[in-house]
Amino acid sequence: MQYTDHTYRASIKSVECYNTTKPGSFPIIQLRSNEQITLAFDDLEGRSRNYYYTIEHCDAQWNTSRLSPAEYLQGFMEDRIMDYNYSSGTVQKYIHYEVKLPNQNLSPKLPGNYLLKVYEDNDQSKLIITRRIYVTGSATGISAEVVPSNNVTLRLRNQKLNFQVSYGGLNVQNPYNDIKVVVMQNGRPETMQLNTKPTFIRGNQLIYNDYNINDFAGGNEFRHFDTRTLKLNSERIARIFKDTANTVLLLGDESRNQNAYLFQYDINGSFYVINQDGRDARTDADYAYVFFNLSASSVPSKGDIYLTGKFNNYELTEAGKLVFDASRNQYTAHALLKQGVYDYQYVWINSDTKKPDSQPLEGSYFETENDYQLLVYYRPPGSRWEELIGYKVVNTKR
Template identity: 70%
Template sequence: MLLLPAAFAQSITYTDNVYRANIKSVLCYNAAKEGSFPAINLRSNDQILLSFDDLSGQSHDYYYTVEHCDNSWQPSQLSPAEYLQSFLEDRLLDYQYSSGTVQKYVHYEVKFPNQNIAPKLSGNYLLKVYEDGDQNKPVLTRRIYVVNPQAGISAEVVPSNNVSLRQTNQKINFRFDYAGINVANPYNDIKVLVMQNGHPEVSYLNTQPTFVQGSQLFYNDISINDFPGGNEFRHFDTRTLKLNSERVARIFKDTANAVLLLTDVSRNKNGYLLEYDNDGNYFIGNQDGRDARIDADYARMYFSFAAEQVPANGSLYVVGKFNNYALNASNRFTYDDTRNRYYLNTLLKQGVYDYQYVWVPNTTSHPDYVTLEGSYFETENDYQLLVYYRPVGARWEELIGFKTINTIKR
């Protein structure tokens, strides 16, 4: 089951992306809590943990570095020496070979900052992994956030001001206090990004406050930060390949592992139904082993969906953090008109996975997260608030505030 890498010479995108077909199970989070948002405080003991598997089965000379970016993920006009201390790149030396698995792989890990690479400035950083010290041979990229906390943020989740959306949407009202920061023009120097469940494509950038009162900026205009609540994520559990778990119809084990999931149907119904989820996250695990990092196996996961839409109207995708919510050929379903079903299979490591279905109509080509999943105000979601500040005359943006709020845990 060797997967061949893509062509070496590539240009990177400033997004969470994987550039080689043999790279799987990429995790990037604050090391203090598995699956957490990848934000750390500047000049603290916080670290980002990055891990991934290389399914080629042999070790490679992988290197990594970080690049400072602005709030819209464009490269800052800074040289690496201005935002990095110690070295400008480092080699990935922490790797282990898989043990007792059908699919052979090499597991890599690194924690950042460390004694070789550490940031001098707060802000957005793109973490880049590449081969042979050559950034023209990219392996993966991940967005991480380094915060120099200087602003106190308070926020609340309320129903939409639009009466027609009160049952489906969640509105975020917030304010923060910039006392102690020399802000010349709060209507121009401060920007605040609100993001749902760490999904960059489901976000709103506030470029101006609704009004200013002393050193407090208020963001509560009726037309801003109004998000469809969506639905709780679907999930499946493959921490064991010996027994069928919830949502698993059948497991096949031979020269490879295959897991057939139960057929899914549309959940865009009249009412909200409580289900516990991980807000789109996924967690690697193996109940039958000792160290899931190297003894969790891979299985070919078979999804099926009972069609309510046909390919003439658009395309169906399955998304979650396990595939960076990507809408590409590897996550697009094929349609079987004899069974009126959509089908897709993909290779995933053992664990617990959240996922959802996205419909992309041919008429708009814009992802529709509601048609097949529904949207409800009661849905439990995390919202991340990131406060960016560009001092007068500065060549970069600082990240001076970060807060996560939950719609249930007030």
Template identity: 55%
Template sequence: MNKHLAFIMLFFSLNSIAQTAPFDNNIYNPAIKTVEFYNTKKEPSFPIVNLNSAEQVQLAFDDLRGGVRNYYYSIEHCDGDWNSSNLSPTQYLQNFTEDKIIDYTYSSATFQKYTHYTVKFPNEYIKPKISGNYILRVYEDDDPTKLILTRRFYVLSTKVTVSGEVVASSDMDKRAHDQKINFQIDYGTLKVQNPNTDIRTWVMQNQRNETGSFTTQPQYIRGSQLIYGDLSTNEFPGGNEFRHFDTRSLKLNSDRVSHIYRDTANSVVLLTDMSRNLPNYTFLYDNDGQFYPLNQDGTDPTIDADYAHMFFSLAAGKASADGSAYIVGKFNDYKLDEHSKLDYDDKGKFYTHLFLKQGVYDYQYVWVDNATKKPDYTFFEGNYFDTENKYQVLVYYHPPAAQWEELVGYVVLSSTQK
């Protein structure tokens, strides 16, 4: 098969996948565990890189089937809403359309055998040509229909300056628990014909897309400055600091561990969690929902950290007839599905167990009431203005007559910055 024909076939197969696969963070094979994706400057930072810079994102994951698989990856440009930009790969890529993952290592001295894969890009094979949102797809046997996982990442070409702050809600009834993000954009000499259509901003809390929101209309315009401070926009529940557990060692109990059993597999029983929806805020150090695979008894947690069956229980004062409880964090992409849903026992507790790699994990519980069918992230956790949260502000620009949307500004704001 000649290279031109192969390129055409890949282009159409990727477009076919784009019509059916969501442009979201997903895992399509249950054997794939512990997916990490971050800017290599800091683990586990937001997966954003500057266009045409030396910055890279790193993807890492474990395959519990062991052995070696033929994994390939490709990327596709998306608009701010995470729909395909419907561009040809030649419009958003500088070189090749796909690459093979060749960096892998076998686990060492673990009950659970696995193969650890890593890849860093942009590289000499995969390099974006334009800024914006991108979806990464990993698939098996050079066949895009055999999806293994998808990840969102961002390529930034800074053309505007962004600044802002996190303040209390202007609504007196919400001041004790809501956090409001006010920010300004200065677009300088950028060709902006209509700020209400050419520029829009996306704000999310702790890198969580499911709770983010777009703002398309500034409160007012002052020269080249766009001021976003409207009373009714960019307001988020403060929530609470994340719960956590620590399994860096499977020899000793940490503060949240009740029992550790080691036989032909590792089992860790955590202390029962209680509702934290209390009148007053209590500080608890957390990692804003992130997780870190670590093993203090080994030398390289990427391959000598073992897996364990983690047993959770929640005494919540709610019955399963009223709704459903879920456990979420970055470790499961905050998915509310059958894998994160808790069961209910005759003692009035919700419970579940998850198969997770050793490390330090943040998590929280979510309630979905049968009547509203909507997730309530504060029902079990509480809701406080004092909670430390980080907010990502992304600025998208649609140039006149362009086919795609660029990412031209980015800033991280903290609720504790003064």
């Protein structure tokens, strides 16, 4: 089991996990509120299965808290997913599963990080999906601003986050040990920076503005395409073929590592399942093989290219690795995706350093619009766990 967002079976597609009030949103809810998290996914094998789910409490760095489920759960320790429907009028047959939590059968008692696990036949060794979700209290105040990097050579490419945390009312015996702050860019765990010590303390305020911390590559706006309809070519679509399977060819991509920033709208790497030609995208949106192609003329030598986005959890796997087509002098890849709007980008891995980096193909600019999530964790005196006590999202344009 991996304590991260991961799908363990190839037949499971279009996994969505978000605050129910807004599809595609960060999966966080307020403890003891009316908010819920929605988990939805499709099983392409086409026959109903007995899927169960539970949640496990974790610390700020996503290690298990080693608590008994009775300490952090109320209701049952696990529950079966009963809400499922068969696809209707689609070439690709599938079953759509959905669950909302907290619910009357299972809900958390403590704030904190939780790993949501879905598994088959009430057997946790048969894992299907794991997703990170967040349950927060409201014991802190957070203020933040985005500024250019303090490093002069990075000022045109990086975005630095300075922020303050107010913890009045909490029993904090040692602010340097009891409070941690996690910062992420666009909800992506691989961008996480952990702040364990403030730069300095002013009364009950913790100030984080050190020269070297929370300095992020701004990146670029994500590339995107639109398959809300398969009846005509929409934005970024070159051709659509419909036969025993739907096939979508995208327009060719070029490197965007240029001298100047160019604004374009994106959804910060996320995706939305939408079908303009149907009534309920959950069950009447079809699947299509989407083909990507990247010009080789601007690709660095000695390395590999991967296709990433929230649709594949930003994972660098063989399924997302681009293959060089010598006849067309292009790198190509394909993915089976449900109808909707998708963001994606290309990541380069140097053969020598083995370090993933999107900048060689996408560029990096201070002007790029990004969301930054700030999560404040607190270990109460004498406790064996860490609680999530504050959350704030900061947008670079607002």
